[in-house]
Amino acid sequence: MGEHDVIDLLVAQHGQIRDLFDEVEQAPPDKVAAAFERLTRMLSVHETAEEEIVHPYARRKLDNGPGVVSDRLAEENEAKRLLLDLHKAGVDDPRFWDRLGELRAAVSRHARGEERYEFARLRARTTTVERRAMAAAVRTAEALAPVRPHPGTESATGNMLKGGPLALMDQARDMIRKALGRR
Numbered sequence: 806m807g808e809h810d811v812i813d814l815l816v817a818q819h820g821q822i823r824d825l826f827d828e829v830e831q832a833p834p835d836k837v838a839a840a841f842e843r844l845t846r847m848l849s850v851h852e853t854a855e856e857e858i859v860h861p862y863a864r865r866k867l868d869n870g871p872g873v874v875s876d877r878l879a880e881e882n883e884a885k886r887l888l889l890d891l892h893k894a895g896v897d898d899p900r901f902w903d904r905l906g907e908l909r910a911a912v913s914r915h916a917r918g919e920e921r922y923e924f925a926r927l928r929a930r931t932t933t934v935e936r937r938a939m940a941a942a943v944r945t946a947e948a949l950a951p952v953r954p955h956p957g958t959e960s961a962t963g964n965m966l967k968g969g970p971l972a973l974m975d976q977a978r979d980m981i982r983k984a985l986g987r988r
């Protein structure tokens with residue numbers, strides 16, 4: 806991805822998230838766990854980046870910013886709760902596929918909400934320079950969520966996501982705060 810504008814970058818990540826859901830749904834049985842890990846990583850890093858970078862900005866800059874952002878956070882929290890439950894239950898859980906469907910619906914509702922009510926208005930209220938700076942901060946955490954599998958790492962399921970999505974979200978938050986010069 807070569808997006809330098811934070812909104813283009815986040816919308817591109819929404820597309821990648823859709824593709825990663827497709828990959829989980831279409832994976833042969835022995836690849837489901839690895840595909841689900843990739844999806845989990847991307848979702849964890851993406852939502853953390855939005856919470857740290859874009860939502861605080863939108864809250865300050867948009868008319869009714871606090872209302873717009875609290876609606877988005879409610880959607881985001883719902884999606885995260887579903888993700889954490891699903892991750893905990895694992896891909897062998899009998900209800901995995903039903904719950905994955907629920908997660909997918911929640912995530913896509915949320916992405917639509919962001920694109921319609923937050924990103925479009927944020928674009929009108931920010932400069933190119935501001936959006937580039939925000940994109941750079943989002944990118945610092947992207948390394949935690951490789952979209953393509955690295956050859957040789959996929960079979961080592963046990964090594965993936967030590968500590969689960971919450972630990973990954975913390976790691977992403979630290980990287981982003983450092984990049985933004987916050988503590």
Ligand SMILES: [Fe+2]
Pocket residue numbers: 851852855881915919
């Ligand atoms: Fe989000």
Ligand SMILES: [Fe+2]
Pocket residue numbers: 815819851855915916919
């Ligand atoms: Fe998003």
